[in-house]
Amino acid sequence: MAYITKKKIAKSFHDVVLAKGFSRTSVTAIMDAAHFRRQTFYDYFQDKYELLTWFIDDTLAETVEHNLNYLPWPDIIKLVCYELDANRRFYAECINAQHEIDVTALVGHHLVVLLTELTQTDEPEMAALIWLLCLGIAQSLTHNIVANHPEDYEVLSQDAIAAIKMTLAILN
Known part of the structure; x- marks a missing residue:
């Protein structure tokens, strides 16, 4: 309840x-x-900032973590991009109107969960690389939300998938 x-x-x-x-x-x-x-x-x-954090974490957990065993990872990336685009007005308002909650880092965290599951590694160097890659992708996605002329979310998802594939190929 x-x-x-x-x-x-x-x-x-x-x-x-x-x-x-x-x-x-x-x-x-x-x-x-x-x-x-x-x-x-x-x-x-505690306050609306904690609610904002919970809202984003819950939404992205449903999008990412709950689909880890059901969908291929590129489809999960597409879902994340779709979620952010479908609720662009809400996220843009929350990003522009407050600076207490780092929306980019929250998005990045859920992408890290996905890539950590994908790589099945716990090496510190790999964790650092995954965090930086995910933070870059998250920055691209959140910047697009507030951009005057945003890219289509499908283009962004394809760019993110390409970056992850390239990183995985280099690592293997």
């Missing part, structure tokens, strides 16, 4: 941010939209 409540709060958060903007989104507005008492918010989150 706790997860369902968090998802309902997160959905309301998403909707309120789109309607009012991140800066003007209050806990009261989120909880009014969710039809919960204001105090319920604090049972799960």
